[in-house]
Amino acid sequence: MINIGFIGCGNMAQALIHSFISSKAVKPGQIVASDKNNRQDFAKETGIATATNQEVVDKSDIIFICVKPQNIDEILGEIKDSGKVFVSIAAGVPTSKFKGMKIVRLMPTMACQVNEMVSAVYFPDNIPDDEKKQIRKLLDSVGKSFEFKEEQFDAFTALAGSGPGFFAYFIDAYAKVAEKYGFDSQVAFELINNTCLGTAKLMKEKSMDADELIKKVMSPGGTTEAGINVLKSSEIKKIIEETIKAAVKRGGELGK
Ligand SMILES: NC(=O)c1ccc[n+]([C@@H]2O[C@H](COP(=O)([O-])OP(=O)(O)OC[C@H]3O[C@@H](n4cnc5c(N)ncnc54)[C@H](OP(=O)(O)O)[C@@H]3O)[C@@H](O)[C@H]2O)c1
Missing domain, CATH: 1.10.3730.10 (ProC C-terminal domain-like)
Structure with missing residues (x-):
């Protein structure tokens, strides 16, 4: 059983958390999230745990980075690279920004809430097959994921995101x-x-x-x-x- 972490628990992270739980892909007890506002109400409503950014990294097997693009540098300054796999959903931020990390790029959409999320995912060469499978399984539990090259993300974002x-x-x-x-x-x-x-x-x-x-x-x-x-x-x-x-x-x- 894998644990899923979320750094940043705003609109998109909450939509993903709700959707993953309702699709039964993960149980609330497998999720831990951090946020500047420490969203206790959301945690109470969903049954997930809250923690600091570093604790999220320590407690999770896959960590979704769900902050705004302008907060990425702040996050990178706050967490220690643990060799774990991170999934960044920050629009327009290339994987090259996360130097030396195991980073997957994902463009999710709000339609996860109705199990119709069309998502784009890019796996660099350093992501092992079992982690790729776990991430695809999670995404496909709330819609359909497509694996693309990173250069295709702007077009995907325009077509499916917007x-x-x-x-x-x-x-x-x-x-x-x-x-x-x-x-x-x-x-x-x-x-x-x-x-x-x-x-x-x-x-x-x-x-x-x-x-x-x-x-x-x-x-x-x-x-x-x-x-x-x-x-x-x-x-x-x-x-x-x-x-x-x-x-x-x-x-x-x-x-x-
Ligand atoms: N919304 C969408 O439909 C959508 C679709 C695809 C991709 N995305 C991407 O998803 C990301 C989040 O978008 P959103 O719409 O969910 O934005 P949002 O609602 O503003 O959520 C971002 C969250 O990150 C938190 N945060 C900021 N700095 C932090 C830090 N240092 N440590 C921990 N948490 C921190 C914010 O807390 P505060 O509120 O306290 O600042 C906020 O709750 C963006 O990069 C966006 O490009 C969004």
Whole structure:
């Protein structure tokens, strides 16, 4: 049975802790977390232990570093390298920052809370296979992890990390149109949200690509074709590409 540590217990760490516990990947007694605020309320609610940063390192087999990028130097000054494996979730911070440590880079997402976390993980050569397996198992207990090269992290962060923000914007625009047709805002939100969910599930579970699905719902001269024709003659694909490009560029800038 392995023990999992968290240095920094803010929004993302709490989401991961809640999710790992509810997925039964780990028991609360296997988790210890540190935080500047010493979050006793959170510890009480979840049943995890709290400790200082160094105690977290001493008591854990895998340690998640969940502080903001600007607090990484502070953390490195506070802990002794123990040869243990650390998993940094700090956006834009390269593994080269953690000189000589066994450091894994992870980009998690809040969707861990609904067991749909798409995460990117990068394992440098000094991470043994059994530790890789333990980390992948933990991540896959709350979604699906993908192993990528470190150079791909900015693109991943834009696509999957910022992605929910872009899809939410799209859902909102769609729901506002529904309101114009007289649906009340809650109904509009639910019907669009479920249309999105159903579409994604159909494509995933029936292994359908976009063209195939569009063909299935579009009959010649029908309603879908009328709408798709507007999309095709618009700049929407260019706008989506520019949106992602801007997020990738910003990710690169933040990492410097
Ligand atoms: N939120 C997301 O959706 C998301 C997604 C992917 C990756 N990330 C990454 O996750 C990291 C944390 O983000 P977050 O949104 O969870 O931020 P957050 O809510 O601000 O959490 C950071 C926590 O670290 C604590 N902390 C700061 N300095 C510390 C120290 N020296 N020792 C121990 N704890 C310390 C902070 O305590 P105080 O509040 O007392 O300062 C805070 O509770 C960031 O690097 C971010 O890039 C976040």
